[in-house]
Amino acid sequence: MKISSQLVGLLTLLTSCAGLSEKEISSPYYVAQDPAASYKTLYYHCPKGLGCERIRNVQRVGDTADYIFIESISGFYYIIRAQDQPSDSGNPAVQKAIHGPLTQSNLRAVMASLDVADFTFQYSAI
Template identity: 40%
Template sequence: MTSCFDVVTWETEIYGPYYVDSDPSASYKSLFYRGEDGLDYDRFQNVSKVGYKSGYIFIKSGSKFYWFAVQNDIPADLGNPIVSHLISKPLSETEFNQLLGTLGIKNLDFQFQES
């Protein structure tokens, strides 16, 4: 006897091709980029918050924050040098808040927040 079941996933749209969903190879959520060809590309694993504002994606993972400019992204895997250099170095919460001030971003809302 065999059984069959559907695994239901709930994508959280962030902006344009970016979305958060369960990582198919782990027990956490990841940020993905969906290319025009329908292929999904890994952008950042193990996210707890992801938001978009003013051309930038902002990520919280663990106690650190990261960011990148959407205009610099391309539909490719993390192994591509352009993509691998896209995401910032880890920032503390203080550094992250300073960055937001420098970018002139107030009231950042995270479209995805782990519950």
């Protein structure tokens, strides 16, 4: 019985620490360690507590009321919040919401066309 209670205590501790590396951006988006890689990934909170992947290897993430802006190793992305859905990234509707990769100058042009004022990156790994 003693070993069993110690095991339960250890599992409780590990479970309570699991969310410590998550950075909430703006619900339902958050950045967390990718369980299958050595980098951070932008996720969408999906049903049943699942994290649906959006963009891998993120460096910085920021948002406005209508958009999520991401800088990753592969370039810049933006997500149209109103078009995104609680589903995995294989869903065609989700794919339509995600735009990129773009160059930094392309992203600036898109932001100007969308009339997006300056914003701050809530998450930065750099």
